[in-house]
Structures are given as C-alpha cells and as structure tokens.
Amino acid sequence: MINVIISSLLFLLIFSALIFGAEEEFRLDIDDLYLSEGTSTNLVISLKDTKGAELVEVEGLDNFQVLSKRSGSQTTIINMERSYSKQYHYVIMPKEVGEFTLQGVVEYKGKTYRTNKLQIKVEERKVNHNQDNSNIFIRTTLSKDKIYFGQKIILKYDLFTRYNLENYGFLEEFNFNDFISQVKSQDQLKANYVYLDGKKYIKYEVGQIILTPTKTGKLKIPDYPFQANISTGDFFSSSKATYFNTEAKTIEVLPLPQEGQPEDFTGIVGNLQLDSNLADQEVEYGDSTTLNIKLTGDVNLDSLDKILDNDISGFEIYQTQKDKKEEIRGMEYYAEKNFDVILVPKESGELNLPEIKLPYFNPEKKEYEYATIAAKTIKVNGGVKKVQQNLVASSNPAKESQNKSIEISQINTTAQTDEGYYTFKIKKNYLKIALATIGLLILLMIIYLAVNRYKGSEDEELKEYYKQIKKAKDEEELYHLFNQIIKYKYNISLKANSKAELSARISDVELLANIYEIIDYIENKRYSGNEVSLDMKEKIKEIYKKINN
Structure with missing residues (x-):
C-alpha cells in the first residue's frame, strides 16, 4: 500500500x-x-x-x-x-x-x-580611418566638402575586410535629393589588396558616384545601411551577416559671384584646359577646313553644346560635338568634350578667323577667366574666275534661249499605246508612304519572330535548371539552383541582394511572397536552428510554373 x-x-x-x-x-x-x-x-x-x-x-x-x-x-x-x-x-x-x-x-x-x-x-561615429583596427569596415570619402555651384564632386564607398566574403551590397537604393547623381556601374568597380597599419586587407570598391548639386547651401548626403556576408566554411550555414552604416556627409555649396560675371558666361565651372588645331590654313575655293577643339579637366561642361554663338565674316560655319567623356580618376572628376567647327570660305583671298574666347569660373582662383583660341588667317585660292564664268553664262539670254529650244525639241510627242497593260496613276508621296508602311510591317514581323525564337531558347534554359532541381539531393543544392533560376529570369541574386531590391525588380506580389518564404526558411535554418517544415521542391515547382507562364 x-x-x-x-x-x-x-x-x-x-x-x-x-x-x-x-x-x-x-x-x-x-x-x-x-x-x-x-x-x-x-x-x-x-x-x-x-x-x-x-x-x-x-x-x-x-x-x-x-x-x-x-x-x-x-x-x-x-x-x-x-x-x-x-x-x-x-x-x-x-x-x-x-x-x-x-x-x-x-x-x-x-x-x-x-x-x-x-x-x-x-x-557620434569615431573619425578613424582604420575603424579601431576592425577586421571589416566601410569607408565613406568625398573629393571636396566645399564647392561652388556648378562644380561636380566624387563620392566613394570602399569596403575593407580581412575575411573571405560570400557577397555584399547596400540594403537601400541611393537617393540624393539635392543632387543629380551618376552612379558608376558595378562591373566597373574593382578590388585590390592594401595594407593598413601593417595589416593586409582586401579593398572592395562598392560605390562610386558623381554628384552635381542642384542648389546652394549646406547639403546633406545621408547614410546608407550595408550588409556583408562573411564566409564561415560551414556547409549548412555558409555565411554570417554583418551590417554597417555608411557615414553621412555634409557639403557646403557656395553661389557663383555676380561681380565680374561675363555677359556670355554659359555655366562652365572648374579647372578648364583647352587645346585646338586647324586642319588646313590654305585651301582651295569650294573646299573646307576644320577647327578641332578639345576641352578637358576637373570641369563641368554640361552646359556647353557649341563653341560659336555668332557667325564669322567670310565663312559658312557648321559645328558638331564629336564625343563626351566623364570619368573618376582617383578622387578627381574628369570631363572631356571634343568639337569640330567646319569652316567653308564664301570668298577667296586671305580670310581672318578671329580670336575665340570661352568664359568660365575658376574655383581655385575664385574668379572668372577666359580660355582662348588665338586668331588665325586662312588663305583661300581661286574662286573669282569660277564666279565670273557663272555670271557670264547666266547673262547670255540667247544661249539660254537656245538651250531651252533644244530642250523642247528633244521632247518625244509620239503617242504610246497602253494596250495589254493595266495603268495606274499614284502620287509619289502616297507611293513612298505605302512602301514605308510595308517595310515597317516586314521589320515588325522579323522582330516578332526573333523575340519568339529567343523566348523559346529562354524556356529551354529555364527547363534545364528545373531538371537539375528535380535531381538535387539536399536543400543547400536546391537553394543554389533556385537562386540561379531567379538570377537568370530577373537578373538579381537572392544571396547578394536585399529583399528591398527584390521587390523593386519583381512586381508580382504573390510570386515575391513565395520567394520570401524560401529565403526565410533557409535563413531560419542556418541562423536559429529552428525546425520549420517546408517542402522546398514543391514550393519551387509552384514558383517555376508561375514564372514560366
């Protein structure tokens, strides 16, 4: 008991x-x-x-x-x-x-x-380029923090790491409200080894932007969140996410001085270098010569679309812009523009090409200056005799009358029979429109067939990825192949890009929800060890059907 x-x-x-x-x-x-x-x-x-x-x-x-x-x-x-x-x-x-x-x-x-x-x-963020000797950090650098309105500056983001990284990227898109921005493409960014305080780092260029302010005053460049996935070497948890924020920056933009500003100032601001070359200083009447002009430097040339605003006595002028280049050289902005000024003499003799002056503002000297092309003399041979011959020919009415009578006598007035033919009359303009329409329809048909053929090849490649998914033996392999499908279809990586970037690229909300479900499942399994049930093959099959329709 x-x-x-x-x-x-x-x-x-x-x-x-x-x-x-x-x-x-x-x-x-x-x-x-x-x-x-x-x-x-x-x-x-x-x-x-x-x-x-x-x-x-x-x-x-x-x-x-x-x-x-x-x-x-x-x-x-x-x-x-x-x-x-x-x-x-x-x-x-x-x-x-x-x-x-x-x-x-x-x-x-x-x-x-x-x-x-x-x-x-x-x-406050500690101002220390070496980030207290951290093994991974991101650095924000501006080429200048005080400029004049119209100048362009360089903003750089560099990632320094002593770890092996699987991938990295910004978690938000750049949004510079008070600037016009030109972001350097990812394929132009480089990586190299550097030493800081005797320690070896890999330096990744993760962002390079050319900024042009749209107003004066103190303008702020915001900070941006950044993620780097450090490789762990673990099969099931291959990386560990690390997060940073870039450093916010402030730029002071000064207005251009009104005192001393030339009336013909067009907005060129910076350190301007000008080179010119005249192709020929002696030409035959009826021929032309070309003045080649090259402008370079840390200078904003956006407002310059032609060299000459006025005519030059004795010449017909034709101006063309050959090319334009903008680059980031180290921490400096570099621009280049090339112009051709074609000069066609209207008379013979020695013609004067006057001095050409381009006004610009020099921010280093804080004053307006002129870049000049020296005056030149062009010798034009012949021309007078040709003009006189034309005048003589046109002033002889008898000969002109004779020419007209000969022209009339050559007209064949013999009637032609149309028997055995269908004859249509159509205006030339209508015929041109009809031919252009037919040509356009043929072109559209060719494009349509090409697109269909391309889509067909796309589907085949997508099918090949899906076949590999069916044969996959574990979830890591499944996730890798699924990432390949998304990269192929939408040109974005699940591993290298954030959810915000995915939602910007993929507009289908239902499809995004299914993709997020797989991402969350993999991340929870890697980082928290939670056993959440998900049939990945079935979920990927559902997504595949949706994107393949």
Whole structure:
C-alpha cells in the first residue's frame, strides 16, 4: 500500500512538472548598451513558458533601423521539467546620436505584459580611418566638402575586410535629393589588396558616384545601411551577416559671384584646359577646313553644346560635338568634350578667323577667366574666275534661249499605246508612304519572330535548371539552383541582394511572397536552428510554373 502511494505521488510530481514547468518570463536583451553611429547590434526578446503569447511592439524601436528580423520557438525537457520559449531576433542600427529606451510589449491570455527596460546610449561615429583596427569596415570619402555651384564632386564607398566574403551590397537604393547623381556601374568597380597599419586587407570598391548639386547651401548626403556576408566554411550555414552604416556627409555649396560675371558666361565651372588645331590654313575655293577643339579637366561642361554663338565674316560655319567623356580618376572628376567647327570660305583671298574666347569660373582662383583660341588667317585660292564664268553664262539670254529650244525639241510627242497593260496613276508621296508602311510591317514581323525564337531558347534554359532541381539531393543544392533560376529570369541574386531590391525588380506580389518564404526558411535554418517544415521542391515547382507562364 505504501509503495502504491509513493508511486502515485511520484507520478503527480512528474505530471505537474511537465504541465506547469517553470515560471513565465518576458525578457529583453541586447549585445551592447553603448553604440556608435553606423554600428549594428543584436536585440532579442525572449518569451519563456508563455505559449500563445505574442509580441505587440518594442517601444523605442523607431529610433533604430531594423536590418533583419526573425523568430523561432522550441520546447525542451530538462530534469523532468518542460520548458517552452519563443524568441524574436532583431539586427538594429541607431538612426541618430542620443539616449533611447527600449521595452517590449507582450499580450498573453488577454493581458498585457512588459519586458525589462534597456537604456541605450548612442555616440557620434569615431573619425578613424582604420575603424579601431576592425577586421571589416566601410569607408565613406568625398573629393571636396566645399564647392561652388556648378562644380561636380566624387563620392566613394570602399569596403575593407580581412575575411573571405560570400557577397555584399547596400540594403537601400541611393537617393540624393539635392543632387543629380551618376552612379558608376558595378562591373566597373574593382578590388585590390592594401595594407593598413601593417595589416593586409582586401579593398572592395562598392560605390562610386558623381554628384552635381542642384542648389546652394549646406547639403546633406545621408547614410546608407550595408550588409556583408562573411564566409564561415560551414556547409549548412555558409555565411554570417554583418551590417554597417555608411557615414553621412555634409557639403557646403557656395553661389557663383555676380561681380565680374561675363555677359556670355554659359555655366562652365572648374579647372578648364583647352587645346585646338586647324586642319588646313590654305585651301582651295569650294573646299573646307576644320577647327578641332578639345576641352578637358576637373570641369563641368554640361552646359556647353557649341563653341560659336555668332557667325564669322567670310565663312559658312557648321559645328558638331564629336564625343563626351566623364570619368573618376582617383578622387578627381574628369570631363572631356571634343568639337569640330567646319569652316567653308564664301570668298577667296586671305580670310581672318578671329580670336575665340570661352568664359568660365575658376574655383581655385575664385574668379572668372577666359580660355582662348588665338586668331588665325586662312588663305583661300581661286574662286573669282569660277564666279565670273557663272555670271557670264547666266547673262547670255540667247544661249539660254537656245538651250531651252533644244530642250523642247528633244521632247518625244509620239503617242504610246497602253494596250495589254493595266495603268495606274499614284502620287509619289502616297507611293513612298505605302512602301514605308510595308517595310515597317516586314521589320515588325522579323522582330516578332526573333523575340519568339529567343523566348523559346529562354524556356529551354529555364527547363534545364528545373531538371537539375528535380535531381538535387539536399536543400543547400536546391537553394543554389533556385537562386540561379531567379538570377537568370530577373537578373538579381537572392544571396547578394536585399529583399528591398527584390521587390523593386519583381512586381508580382504573390510570386515575391513565395520567394520570401524560401529565403526565410533557409535563413531560419542556418541562423536559429529552428525546425520549420517546408517542402522546398514543391514550393519551387509552384514558383517555376508561375514564372514560366
């Protein structure tokens, strides 16, 4: 009897431990309470033994950028005690300097609970090119921080790392509100080895932009979030995400001085170099000569579309812009424009080509200057005799009359028979329109056939990827092949690009949701170890059918 009672009590003890477990707990944790601008950190909200509880919000989180977010839950039994926990993981980065309070708000069984409070202090970014000898950091560099209106400047973003990286990229698109921006394409950016304080780094050029201010005053270049995936060498979790913020910059744009501004000033600002060459200084009447003009330097030439505004006595003038070049050379902007001025003499003799002056503002000297092409003399041979011969011919009415009578006498007035033919009369303009229409229809048909043929080949390549997916043996291989399909179809990578970039490229909301489901599944499996069920092959099959229609 005593044994039965002891066994019953032991059973009740075990049962109550399994049912009730430990006490409920709502907790908020962060990696570091002291942060600086551009530094990310991990924030975790833990809900322990509160199955069914939901996180409503984290108060104060609007002062931070949320770079990533995920959640997971698990149940464990240790020493006969069951424990259930759910965690919300955030990677956050402060938006500004200051002191901020974070606190989680949770709903559980109809009641509202609050986690502990965290007091976060955010300091200004430390101005240190070596980022306190960090093994990975991003550097923001401006070619100038004080310019005149009309000047162009260079903005560079460089990533320095001592780690092997799987991929990297900005999490937001550039948006420079007060500037016209020209972003250098990714295929033009380079990487090389550098040494900083005796340590070897790989330097990746991750962004190079030419900026032209649209107004004067103090203009701000915002900071941008950036993600680098550091290779771990682990098969199931091949990379670890690291986040940065670029450094915000301020540029002072000064107005151009009105005093001393030439009336013919067209807006050229910078350090201008001008070279010119006259092809021939002696020509025959009826021939032409060309003045080649080359303008180069750290100078804004956008407003210059021709060299001469006025006619030159004794010449017919034809101006053409041959080419234009804009480059980033080191940390300097470089522009180049080439013009051809074709000069056709209207008379013979020695003709004067006057001095040509181009006004521009020199920001180094802070004054207006002129780039000049020296005056030249062009010798034109012949011409007078040809003009006199024409005048004699046109002033002889008898000969003109004779020519006319001969012309009339050659007209064949013999009637021609149209027997055996259908004869149509159509205006030349109508005939031209009809022929042009037929030609356009033929061209459209060729384009249509070419596009269909190309699409057919596209489908075949897409099918080949899908065949490989069917044969894939594990989820990592599946994810790699699925990424290849998305890259092929939409020219964007799931591994190298953010969700924001995906949504900008793919407009189909339903398709995006399915793609995100696969991404979230893989990331949760890699980083949190949560066992969430998903049939990847079936989900990819669903996506494949949608994009192949």
